[in-house]
Amino acid sequence: MSTNDTELSRHSRDESCHPSADPSIVCFPENREDIERILQTARQQRVPVTTFGAGSGLEGGSIPVSGGIVLNTERMKQIIDFSPEDFTVTVAPGVTRKELNHFINKHGLMFPIDPGADASIGGMVSTNASGTTAVRYGSMRDQILDLEVVLADGRVIHTGSRAKKSSSGYNLNGLLAGSEGTLGIVSEITLQLHGIPEHTVSARCTFPTPKACAEAARLVLLHDIPVMRMELVDAVSVCEVNRFGDYHFPEKHSLFLEFAGERKAVVHQAGLVEELMADAGCGDWETAEDSKERALLWKARHELSYAYRHTVGKEVLGGDVCVPISHLPDLIDYSRELAERAGMKAGIFGHVGDGNFHTLIVYDPKISEEQEAAEQILEKLTIRAIEVGGTCTGEHGVGIGKRKFQKKEHGPALEVMKEMKGLLDPEGLLNPGKIFE
Amino acid sequence: MSTNDTELSRHSRDESCHPSADPSIVCFPENREDIERILQTARQQRVPVTTFGAGSGLEGGSIPVSGGIVLNTERMKQIIDFSPEDFTVTVAPGVTRKELNHFINKHGLMFPIDPGADASIGGMVSTNASGTTAVRYGSMRDQILDLEVVLADGRVIHTGSRAKKSSSGYNLNGLLAGSEGTLGIVSEITLQLHGIPEHTVSARCTFPTPKACAEAARLVLLHDIPVMRMELVDAVSVCEVNRFGDYHFPEKHSLFLEFAGERKAVVHQAGLVEELMADAGCGDWETAEDSKERALLWKARHELSYAYRHTVGKEVLGGDVCVPISHLPDLIDYSRELAERAGMKAGIFGHVGDGNFHTLIVYDPKISEEQEAAEQILEKLTIRAIEVGGTCTGEHGVGIGKRKFQKKEHGPALEVMKEMKGLLDPEGLLNPGKIFE
Structure with missing residues (x-):
């Protein structure tokens, strides 16, 4: 365990811009027995325990908002x-x-x-x-x-x-x-x-609008083609990636796709999708079968979030809604419209095959109006997502950031969830202040 | 609602041979408001409510063991x-x-x-x-x-x-x-x-032992071939099907397979599996692309359980274990060995791609030793399944029949489950006597 300031500070935050909070102590269990001992102490001392993994969370789920013990699992590598x-x-x-x-x-x-x-x-x-x-x-x-x-x-x-x-x-x-x-x-x-699939083919193409990308993605799903990945990256985000990683992707709204499986089937699928995309009016269709080239393409996609987050002097606020696929094109349009109306820089990208996309709003943390405007955009977007039958978080979790939408999304079921929390953790020792307000 | 004797009797049992129990009344709600009203009455009168669907359950899950109200959903067809x-x-x-x-x-x-x-x-x-x-x-x-x-x-x-x-x-x-x-x-x-997949091909082949069928099924999984169905039907069961439905399948231990998807991919998959099965020593490989012929094949498979259950003067007791796929061949062998040692007629069939199989033991209900022997076989089989990391029920549910294995399978988690039941139904009104003893 450690009470070293550097360690306390490292465990006070995640990759989000939610306010940090120092724990009193960080423990590094090596096995289940250590976890049991830490929890025993927590019960005796009545201090909260917040578990910490790689610190890559995006909604403050591992920030110890009430202090106490942080339980870091990094020594549990068995x-x-x-x-x-x-x-x-x-x-x-x-x-x-x-x-x-x-x-x-x-x-x-x-x-x-x-x-x-x-x-x-x-x-x-x-x-x-x-x-x-x-x-x-x-x-x-x-x-x-x-x-x-x-x-x-x-x-x-x-x-x-x-x-x-x-x-x-x-x-x-x-x-x-x-x-x-x-x-x-x-x-x-x-x-x-x-x-591991025998063979993989990556592809990308561009469309005039993010909405057109989402509509093209729906076409692929309607044809029941078992894609491995299908990602929307809007033009703003492609620029960010190019800038951050010295890539040279066409700076237009893009779909990135991957097909994987038995070699013949994969080549056939990629061909079918190329036709579908052409019918939908795509440009710049390119495929990559070489594994280095493919890795580069997905590395670029993965760096996207970091590209935004590591802009000097700027912070980003991110949305993570997931909606029924028929509502996706309109919701992406709405997201762009909200950002434009507020005059804010925003990137839209995400897992359009699931109806899940991220909206990152870039703001200057020294200008409180900008932060407020960013928050308002995401709030409006999230409420709309819930209203069309979707969810406030497709994959990031509730943490701190999505607590305020729980009542709207879950209605009376939220009370049942709270009762379950009360049943399993009556003293509120485990990661207090998360999920529920 | 009805208190007619015929209705009470129809709602006293399912497709299993668990003891029947009459409800006091059967209600036929037409919408959610009706369900709310039935539950309100149940709370006021402190009588249990057991929900009843099509009555096709196999573990007594819808038998109203404590009487009270049966809530039949057959008028809720919206x-x-x-x-x-x-x-x-x-x-x-x-x-x-x-x-x-x-x-x-x-x-x-x-x-x-x-x-x-x-x-x-x-x-x-x-x-x-x-x-x-x-x-x-x-x-x-x-x-x-x-x-x-x-x-x-x-x-x-x-x-x-x-x-x-x-x-x-x-x-x-x-x-x-x-x-x-x-x-x-x-x-x-x-x-x-x-x-709906564009194209479907069915296939069947035979092996010298049920264990060989299970091993062949594992080969298909290891090659990551996305089969639609993959069923084991042992020789005893093929005989039953032939007898019941006037079919003429080779009366040997068989694998029934189905491939579905894009036409070219499906034909290719069926070819790959034919080679794999040949390497594994199969006989009698036959495929059917014609939809009538395919329907017949699966109709036969589905009639299997009924074939056993509708033998005059006989009853059947069924197992429904599901185990990690590496343990499946041995467990199927064990099942056969237990039945043979007890001198009982048993059929083995099931969803071998999931590690899930059914053992049906045929017994004469007038001979109590036979029923006891059947119960002992299934108990031993189920305990072995849990011991190798599997579950007592892959798909039928716990109902009445699998309650006695809950402690062994779930350990201390069973207490947590009971606490959840206590939280959501503190008065025990909802389907009492099920899952927990």
Whole structure:
């Protein structure tokens, strides 16, 4: 454990611009028994415990807003069990997704969930993370077979089994996934893995408007083509990427696609989509089969969020709505309209195959009107998303930033969620101040 | 509502051989308000409410073991919202899966979950049903975007939204799905739909042992071939099917497969699997592309359970274990060995792509030793399944039959489940006597 100022400060924030808050102490458990001991102390001293993974969160979920203990999982890196014949692996929560893939890729297997950042698996469970491949594999929740969880009162439970499906008991896997460390602390995660596809083809093309990109993405879905990734990156964001990484993508509203699977099927799919996109009026269609070239393309996409966040003297506020796909084109249009009307610089990009997109508003933190305007844009956008049957967060989690939308989105179900929190953590020790206001 | 003896008797049992129990009254709500009123009466009179769908359950989940009210959803047949452009539909719980498909198929969409029986969608939610297509589409839980649920205390909540994914609040969709009407009564279900594949090819082949069938199925999974269905039917069961339906399948241990998708891809997949099966030593490989012939093949597979259940003077006891795929061949072997050692007739068949299989033991209900022997076989099999990391029920639910395995399978998590039941239904009005002993 550490009470060193540098450590306290490192654990006071995440990648968002939510206000930081120092913990009193940072603990580095190495195994489940350590977690149990930390929780025991927390109960005795009545101090809160906030779990911290890789610190790559975007909604302040791991900021210790009430101080107390931060439980950092970075020393919990064990691969506890690996069963390639079952396509399953059991890991400790501190293993990052890249570390996991490094370990399993040589066996022909992969863990596909890819939120961009090299997040810890525990952190990804806590926010129900997803990212560019969710259009094919679903979100984090869909990969979880079992969690070992230490509850606030010290009980240790397993939420599932190693079976691929089950109708036994209540489904606690899904409940714990996405609960942001407010219901228990995850000490072990058993995941479903997937085979590495034989062949991959990447493609990109451009459209006159972001709305046209979203409509083209819908066409692909309607034709039931099993894309691996399908990302919208608007012109402003392409400029950011080019500037940040010295790329030379055409600075227009773009769709980035990936097809993966058996070689013949993939080439055929890419051909079908090329035709569909041409019919939809795309320009600049380019494909890449070479793995270096492909990696470059997705590296660029992943750097996007960092490109925005690392503009000197500027901060960004981000939206993460997810809506039924038929509402996506209009909502993207609305997002752009709100930013233009307020005279703010905004980038729009995201996982259009899922109806999930991010709006990043760039503002000057020294000008309070700019921050307010950015907040208002995202608030209006989020409310509209909920009104059309969508959600305030497709993948980042609620944390601090989306608490104010919980009542509107969940209605009376929010009371049930609070009752569950009360049941499993009656003293409010686990990550207080998150999800609920 | 009705207190007619015939109605009481019809609602006293399901398709299993669990002991029947008459309710005091059967109610037929037509909408959510009716459900609310029935629950209000139940609270006032302190009588239990057991929900009843199509009566096709296999673990006694809808048997009103404590009497009281049976709430039959057969008059709740509304298609409340259909959004083909979003691939979603919202239905009342009494709509059956065939009725739903009849409605949506003409729009090029399908609801793939296929447990064999023409179950109600509400019933399928309650048990987290799955069936032959789970290897491709997952189970019922994976199709649910939102549920409207009337809670025991009268509150009405929505558990999700119409977005394809969400990280907002706690995941109540997954918790309610599979809770067998013990946590609330579902009044509306919003489902994810899927496109009807362009082309379908069915295939079957035979192997010398059931274990060899399971090993061949594992090969298909290891090659990451996206089969639509992959079913084991052992020789005893093929005989039953032939006898029951006047079919002429080779009376050997068989794998039944289906491939579906874009035409070229499907033909290619079927060719790949034919090679794999030949390498694994299969015989009698046959394919069917003609839709009539295919329908016949799957009709035969679906009649299997009925074939066993409708043997004059005999009853059947069924197992429904699901295990990590590497343990499947041995467990199937163990199942056969247990039946042979006891001198009982047993059929083994199931969804081997998920590690889920059914063992049906045929016994004479007039000979108590036979029933005891059948129960012992299934108990040993289920315990072994849990010990190798599997589950006591892959798709039928706990109901009455699997209660005794809950402690072994869930350990201390069972207490958490009971606490959740206590939270949402403190007076135990909703389907008492199910899941928990």
